Amino acid sequence: MSSTTATDRIEIRLAGEGGQGMILAGIILAEAAAIYDGLNAVQTQSYGPEARGGASRSEVILAQGEIDHPEVIEADVLVALSQEACDKFASKVKANGLLIVDEDKVERLPSHAAIRVPIARLAFETTGKAITANTVALGVLVGLTGIVSRPAIEAAVLARAPQGTEAMNRQALAAGFAAAKQLSGQQTA
Numbered sequence: 482m483s484s485t486t487a488t489d490r491i492e493i494r495l496a497g498e499g500g501q502g503m504i505l506a507g508i509i510l511a512e513a514a515a516i517y518d519g520l521n522a523v524q525t526q527s528y529g530p531e532a533r534g535g536a537s538r539s540e541v542i543l544a545q546g547e548i549d550h551p552e553v554i555e556a557d558v559l560v561a562l563s564q565e566a567c568d569k570f571a572s573k574v575k576a577n578g579l580l581i582v583d584e585d586k587v588e589r590l591p592s593h594a595a596i597r598v599p600i601a602r603l604a605f606e607t608t609g610k611a612i613t614a615n616t617v618a619l620g621v622l623v624g625l626t627g628i629v630s631r632p633a634i635e636a637a638v639l640a641r642a643p644q645g646t647e648a649m650n651r652q653a654l655a656a657g658f659a660a661a662k663q664l665s666g667q668q669t670a
Contacts, residue, residue: 489544491628492553495618496538496570497562497583499528502615506560507539509619509637510629514543517633523551536565543628558626560618562586562600571595581621583614596625596664603656613653620657625664 493510495503504526511524523542540553558579561567564587567580571591574580582590584597598621604614616638623634635654642650 490548491543491558492556493541493543493558493560493622493628494538494553494556494570494573495541495560495615495622496536496566497586498565499537501537501562502612503537503560503562503618504528504539505641506615506619507541509641510622510634511541511543512640513623513629513633513637514541517636518629520545520629521548523548525551536563536569538566538570558622558628560622562614562618564588567591579626581618581625583618598660598664600657603660604653607652607656608649610649613649616650616653617657617660620654620659621661621664622657624658624661631658 495507497503507524507526511522514520515522521544524539526539528537542548542551542553556574556578558581559570559574560581561570562583567582567587571580580595582595582597583600585599585602600617600621601611601614604617605611619634619638623629623631638650638654639647
């Protein structure tokens with residue numbers, strides 16, 4: 482899943498609890514693809530009725546060609562930062578798809594193989610702020626899949642980072658890439 486081709490349609494679902502920044506992560510991913518990597522991208526989002534603390538999800542579809550349906554049908558990748566998100570969406574990941582979960586927040590895994598990463602913990606250890614978990618998650622996602630280039634995701638993160646938080650967001654993204662690199666080394670060993 483290192484890059485898209487003319488016939489590829491890559492469907493990504495980013496899900497968690499309201500307040501974890503997964504909606505923003507989806508927007509950033511779509512902007513990285515469309516603005517910086519020249520791909521077509523569609524991003525949609527949904528909040529649970531509870532807003533903060535309730536379920537939220539962002540869906541991103543990437544392709545070099547036309548995107549004729551704007552919703553995820555069967556995800557190629559699911560990033561789940563909460564147990565509720567994993568429970569609700571893991572069954573909607575393709576058989577050969579990728580399930581990335583926050584190992585500290587998701588205890589019950591489906592039969593689908595999952596990559597477990599301490600995303601929120603890495604965010605807090607790296608930046609001192611749990612709110613950067615979405616940026617760590619983007620680093621893990623892009624580091625493992627290559628669905629957009631590293632320069633594109635870096636530029637998109639920095640374009641959306643509130644003034645004065647650029648260095649912190651750079652650190653969070655780098656922590657995600659480092660975790661992905663470590664996981665890739667384990668998988669090939």
